[in-house]
Amino acid sequence: MTPSNAALVLAALCSVACALPHASAPVIDDDGGALADIIPMPDRVDPLPDRVDPLPDRVVPLPDVVIECPAGQQRCADGCVDVQTSPTHCGGCGRACASGQSCLAGTCADDCLAPRMLCSGSCVDTSTDRANCGACGRACGTGQSCASATCVCPANQSTLCPSGCVDLRADNNNCGSCGTRCVGGQSCMDSRCVCPVNTHACTTGCQPDDSTMYCGASCAMCPAPAANGRAVCDAGACRIVCDPSFMLVGNNCERVPMNCGNRALDAGETCDDGNMVAGDGCSPMCQTEPGTITTTCGGARTVVPIALNQVIRFRGATSGMTSTYNSCPDNSNDRANGPEAVFQVRMTAAGRLRTTITPEGGWDIILKGGTTCPGQCVDRGADGVAETAMVTSPLPMGTVFNLVVDGFNNGDSGRFTLETTLVP
Numbered sequence: 001m002t003p004s005n006a007a008l009v010l011a012a013l014c015s016v017a018c019a020l021p022h023a024s025a026p027v028i029d030d031d032g033g034a035l036a037d038i039i040p041m042p043d044r045v046d047p048l049p050d051r052v053d054p055l056p057d058r059v060v061p062l063p064d065v066v067i068e069c070p071a072g073q074q075r076c077a078d079g080c081v082d083v084q085t086s087p088t089h090c091g092g093c094g095r096a097c098a099s100g101q102s103c104l105a106g107t108c109a110d111d112c113l114a115p116r117m118l119c120s121g122s123c124v125d126t127s128t129d130r131a132n133c134g135a136c137g138r139a140c141g142t143g144q145s146c147a148s149a150t151c152v153c154p155a156n157q158s159t160l161c162p163s164g165c166v167d168l169r170a171d172n173n174n175c176g177s178c179g180t181r182c183v184g185g186q187s188c189m190d191s192r193c194v195c196p197v198n199t200h201a202c203t204t205g206c207q208p209d210d211s212t213m214y215c216g217a218s219c220a221m222c223p224a225p226a227a228n229g230r231a232v233c234d235a236g237a238c239r240i241v242c243d244p245s246f247m248l249v250g251n252n253c254e255r256v257p258m259n260c261g262n263r264a265l266d267a268g269e270t271c272d273d274g275n276m277v278a279g280d281g282c283s284p285m286c287q288t289e290p291g292t293i294t295t296t297c298g299g300a301r302t303v304v305p306i307a308l309n310q311v312i313r314f315r316g317a318t319s320g321m322t323s324t325y326n327s328c329p330d331n332s333n334d335r336a337n338g339p340e341a342v343f344q345v346r347m348t349a350a351g352r353l354r355t356t357i358t359p360e361g362g363w364d365i366i367l368k369g370g371t372t373c374p375g376q377c378v379d380r381g382a383d384g385v386a387e388t389a390m391v392t393s394p395l396p397m398g399t400v401f402n403l404v405v406d407g408f409n410n411g412d413s414g415r416f417t418l419e420t421t422l423v424p
């Protein structure tokens with residue numbers, strides 16, 4: 001047999017013998033030698049166990065697993081702690097506070113002992129602490145301090161308003177009382193809202209005292225003349241100032257008459273008392289002022305002052321007046337039936353009055369005069385004739401003297417001029 005044939009035979013043998021479990025037939029190597037390492041197969045196969053051992057009940061944690069602490073705490077060696085308050089881990093693990101100390105907000109601090117109190121985690125002295133004055137949580141107002149456990153304002157801002165300590169005497173937002181605000185340019189002085197010097201309060205704010213738009217306490221607008229002058233606000237009152245050579249008549253500025261003040265009754269003048277003064281019965285325009293000529297001695301009137309040697313002239317009329325005094329004892333007929341025009345003068349010096357009345361036209365004019373009304377009568381008894389009378393003996397300074405122009409008959413009335421002079 002050739003080697004290749006022998007291999008074929010072995011292959012054929014093994015295809016039968018090697019498939020048997022207990023075969024012990026020799027295995028021939030390729031080189032023809034006998035095989036020495038034949039391993040016997042076990043006689044039987046162990047069955048699989050019927051059950052599986054359970055896993056242990058607990059799991060041993062892996063070393064890199066971290067146990068979380070509750071919020072606000074952190075893990076130290078002995079567990080989770082709040083390092084804000086822990087006396088043994090104050091501010092961090094292992095930082096122990098000394099004896100007699102507590103941990104507050106992560107810092108070791110001496111224990112809070114009376115009279116100090118622990119308020120919201122802070123040890124405070126309630127006798128002086130502004131946020132806890134006298135008791136925890138009792139906060140002082142703005143500007144207040146805590147003294148002896150009481151909230152107090154400074155001496156110069158002694159009132160506590162909602163906005164804080166204020167000086168009611170000088171606080172523009174709390175003037176005189178809490179919440180009273182000074183507005184419109186006002187400021188608080190002595191507990192009152194006042195405007196700056198030389199201004200006054202209006203609804204439009206502080207206005208200049210000389211403002212003609214807001215004059216006086218009433219803040220009125222001053223009327224201006226149509227021409228030849230201007231409105232002014234003077235000491236809180238409206239006034240009209242006329243241009244030179246113009247005088248105020250009513251609310252208008254009118255040109256001053258050329259001859260007013262020369263003591264003569266010139267054209268356009270109803271009086272001339274020798275001056276340019278108003279309020280004395282004859283205006284600076286030489287016009288008789290209201291109340292100077294009246295129909296009786298009583299009632300409101302302008303009493304004309306007369307100085308020594310002053311000459312006063314008035315032009316008037318009895319026409320339209322009433323007839324009250326109808327007796328003239330000096331007249332042979334004792335009549336004075338016409339209406340009267342009455343003047344009163346006040347003597348600014350002692351002396352005697354000399355008075356002349358002259359009728360315009362031919363009516364019978366009668367003059368009466370005296371310190372009582374209507375006084376003594378003078379009548380020369382002729383139509384169209386002037387009457388003149390003079391007080392016989394000097395009268396004292398301050399005497400008020402009545403001058404009455406009357407007419408003899410019922411119909412005797414008309415225009416006249418009156419001239420009176422005070423002489424020594």
Ligand SMILES: [Ca+2]
Nearest residue numbers: 259264266272
């Ligand atoms: Ca004149």
Ligand SMILES: [Ca+2]
Nearest residue numbers: 273277280282
């Ligand atoms: Ca005058």
Ligand SMILES: [Ca+2]
Nearest residue numbers: 325336337338
């Ligand atoms: Ca009469």
